[in-house]
Amino acid sequence: MLNNTAGETVAASLSDWHQFLTQYGTATSAAPNGESPISSGVIGNGFVAPLNDLGLIAVAGEDATSFLHNQLTNDVEHLGANDVRLAGYCSPKGRLLATMLMWKSADAIMLQLPLEIQAAVQKRLQMFVLRSKAKLADVGAQQVQLGLAGVAAQAVLKNWFPDLPGAPYAKVDSAAGSLLRLADALGAPRYLWIATPDTAIAAWPKLATSLTPAGSQWWRLSAIHAGVPQITLPTQEQFVPQMVNYELIGGVNFKKGCYPGQEIVARTHYLGKLKRRMMLASIPMSGAAVEARAGAEVFSSADPDQPCGMIVNAEANGDQRIDCLVELKLAVLDAGSVHLGSANGPVLQFADLPYALPHELPAGASPG
Structure with missing residues (x-):
C-alpha cells in the first residue's frame, strides 16, 4: 500500500x-x-x-x-x-x-x-x-x-x-x-x-x-x-x-x-502418423545471416531449395548459443543436417524434449 x-x-x-x-x-x-x-x-x-x-x-x-x-x-x-x-x-x-x-x-x-x-x-x-x-x-x-x-x-x-x-x-x-x-x-x-x-x-x-x-x-x-510452445505474432x-x-x-x-x-x-489426429513435429534444438549465436527468432525458416542440406520448418520460440542461453523450439518435417532428421536461414546457415543441434514424441515410442505405446 x-x-x-x-x-x-x-x-x-x-x-x-x-x-x-x-x-x-x-x-x-x-x-x-x-x-x-x-x-x-x-x-x-x-x-x-x-x-x-x-x-x-x-x-x-x-x-x-x-x-x-x-x-x-x-x-x-x-x-x-x-x-x-x-x-x-x-x-x-x-x-x-x-x-x-x-x-x-x-x-x-x-x-x-x-x-x-x-x-x-x-x-x-x-x-x-x-x-x-x-x-x-x-x-x-x-x-x-x-x-x-x-x-x-x-x-x-x-x-x-x-x-x-x-x-x-x-x-x-x-x-x-x-x-x-x-x-x-x-x-x-x-x-x-x-x-x-x-x-x-x-x-x-x-x-x-x-x-x-x-x-x-x-x-x-x-x-x-x-517443451511448451508459445504462439507469438x-x-x-x-x-x-x-x-x-x-x-x-x-x-x-x-x-x-x-x-x-x-x-x-481432429482429422489430423485420427488419420494417422503426423509427418511434422516440434523439436528442441540449439544454434550458435555467431555466423547467422538470419536472426534465430520465432518465424525464421530452417532448411535441410538434403533439400536446400525449400524450407523444411520454422522456429517457434528462441532465446539466448547465455552460453553463446540460441536454444529454440523448431517445427519441421520429421523426415529431415535422418536426411542430412538442418540449418538456420538457408542450407549454408548455422547447423541446428538437436536435443531430447522432456517428453517422448509418438515416432520415438515402441509400437502400441502412448506418449507420457
Whole structure:
C-alpha cells in the first residue's frame, strides 16, 4: 500500500510496481548473460522474473464457461478450481492464433497469453460472444505476474503459500494471490505467481534475496526447455496444434465438442502418423545471416531449395548459443543436417524434449 499526497493509504498500481522495480535496481529486461548460461544448476538454484510481456484476459458471466468451451481446443466445462490447463485458439483452418494458460479465479476464467497478441485475440473472441452472457476484460493492469523456478523457489514461496501445488498444472490460492505450477524444466519446478502490486512490492525484497532476479527471457527460456510452445505474432496461423506437440502436453481435448478449426485438428489426429513435429534444438549465436527468432525458416542440406520448418520460440542461453523450439518435417532428421536461414546457415543441434514424441515410442505405446 502507498500513501497519497493527503496521507491516505491507497492500493499500488502496476505502474507503481514498475517504478518500484526500477528504484530497487532490478534489470527486468536483461537477458541471460555469458556468466549465467541456462542449465539445471541455474534453474535448480532458483530465479524470479517479472513477466511484463504477458497479458491477462478475464472472462466472466454465467455463460463464460460454455462460451470458452466452444472456442478453445481444451475442455473448459470440467476445469476445476485447482486446475491449470493449456489451451489453443484456432482459425477456421485449424491453425493456432494463440496458445494460452487458463484457470479459474473467484469470479472469472483467466486466460494468459503474450501481450503483443492479446488485444487482437481478445477482440476476435469478443466478436463471437453474440448473445452469450459472457464479458471479456483486460485485467493485466491489475495483476503482477511473476515467474519462479527451482527448488529454492519452492522454499521461499512457502512464506506465502504453505501448501504448494503438488504437480504441474495445479493451482493453490491464498491471501497472497494464486500460485500455478507449470511444466518442469531441466528437472526443476516452475511456478507462476499472480499477485496484486501491493503484494508483489512487499514480497520482492525477500524474493530477490533468496533467488536470482532475472528478466522474462529466462522464463521464456525455461519454457523452451519444458517443451511448451508459445504462439507469438510471427507464428500466428502457421501451425496446426499437433505440429507443435500441443496435444502431447495436454493442450487439446479430442473428446470435447466443436470449436473453430476442430474438424481439421481432429482429422489430423485420427488419420494417422503426423509427418511434422516440434523439436528442441540449439544454434550458435555467431555466423547467422538470419536472426534465430520465432518465424525464421530452417532448411535441410538434403533439400536446400525449400524450407523444411520454422522456429517457434528462441532465446539466448547465455552460453553463446540460441536454444529454440523448431517445427519441421520429421523426415529431415535422418536426411542430412538442418540449418538456420538457408542450407549454408548455422547447423541446428538437436536435443531430447522432456517428453517422448509418438515416432520415438515402441509400437502400441502412448506418449507420457
